[in-house]
Amino acid sequence: MSKIIRADKYRWDVPLREYKTEGTGFRDITRQTLMGEGAGEERLNFLTRYFEVQPGGYSSLEHHEHPHSVVIIRGEGEVILDDRIEPIGLHDCIYISSHCLHQFHATGNEPLGFLCVVDRQRDRPQLPTEEEIRQLDANEVLRGRYRV
Template sequence: MADQPVRKALPGFRWEAVELLAYKAEGAAPFKDVTRQRLFASAELGCELRYFEVAAGGHSTLERHEHAHAVMILRGRGRCLVDGRVSAVGPHDLIHIPAWCWHQFRADAGEPLGFLCMVNAERDRPQLPTATDLDALKADPVVADFLGS
């Protein structure tokens, strides 16, 4: 990716020479209607910049992992769960996701939610919640409502 210094933006939140990828393998983890694009990867910087798009009414996987990451919303509106707190998010909002905290993004029903995600190039695999983890999260009624319980 370092061979092309400028990738022009294309309509529909796409970029030149950037492949539209599946978010994760089907059945690997629960999610609904998410795509990803790897916009930038640099061994020199040790990071990747990715663009995720959650279709209207869709959601990313509820997960946690050792690595922290940062997210900037580019389009749409939705809500996110980060470390037990549910927040409404919209364009240009910044979200810090600390290590080992449960997190998930959900798009509002009427529009997709698109965001940039900066993450370490080398990172651990996400962990999915156990039944005990879900029970603990759902003890908070706001989180239970967010998760659809």
């Protein structure tokens, strides 16, 4: 059955969850799955999720086989995309390709909020290898800017 999930101040009437339940390398981030897990949504081939990173917080530095798209709907920050770091803000759209090492940082005074659309069936995130960390450290632009 078609439906509307109403929003109120960047919260929807779906469970608010921890970003991840294990591991480190992330700080002050939550998620909500808006579409794809609810009753009657089994035929969707994708999930639409909302992530919110508090000021000074960040997501995991990771990569995976599946690509995904991100739309910034709140705040400002920066994103690491392989060998570069880019400022991001309201309404920016980001395509993260397969095996692109990426990490989101909230740099403003308010949370960084973004919608993220991924395939329903997808692989698990992979953390950077020691070699990938060495490459990040060798990059003057990224040295000291990523978190693990």
